[in-house]
Amino acid sequence: MSKTILIVDDSASMRQLVTLTLNNAGFNVIQAKDGKDGVNKFSRDKMDLVITDLNMPVMDGIEMIRQIRSGNSHQFVPIILLTTESQEEKKKQGKQAGATGWIVKPFKPEQLVAVAKKVLG
Numbered sequence: 001m002s003k004t005i006l007i008v009d010d011s012a013s014m015r016q017l018v019t020l021t022l023n024n025a026g027f028n029v030i031q032a033k034d035g036k037d038g039v040n041k042f043s044r045d046k047m048d049l050v051i052t053d054l055n056m057p058v059m060d061g062i063e064m065i066r067q068i069r070s071g072n073s074h075q076f077v078p079i080i081l082l083t084t085e086s087q088e089e090k091k092k093q094g095k096q097a098g099a100t101g102w103i104v105k106p107f108k109p110e111q112l113v114a115v116a117k118k119v120l121g
Helices: 012-024 035-044 061-069 088-097 109-120
Strands: 004-008 028-032 049-052 079-083 101-104
Touching: 004 012, 004 035, 012 028, 012 109, 028 035, 035 049, 035 061, 049 061, 049 109, 061 079, 061 088, 079 109, 101 109
Parallel strands: 004 028, 004 049, 049 079, 079 101
Antiparallel strands: none
16 A cells, blocks of 8 residues: 655645655655645644655744644654755754654655655655
8 A cells, every 4th residue: 555645845846846756656645835734634634754844834844843743643653854954953953843854955856755765664
């Protein structure tokens, strides 16, 4: 059975690119346009992995991760930040919130697929 990945990014073109990349690798993808939308979709459906942007309107990626991690049954779902940010302070904030990993944009499609496969075991 194929794994379901939630993509959270305020950029429609980035959501499309990530979705196409992951669909071609055999994953099911659900899209969300910001952190609040992401939390709502995460709580409604079973997700195997979350890939989120950091800087978004309404709710940023760090706050979304905190909200997802606050649920007891969601502590082990891998969450990857996919962002243009690369400062150590931002990475530290992501890790403290509960992020599993960090990929800097622009990304190589094969890198994204490899990371997804690795964290999904």
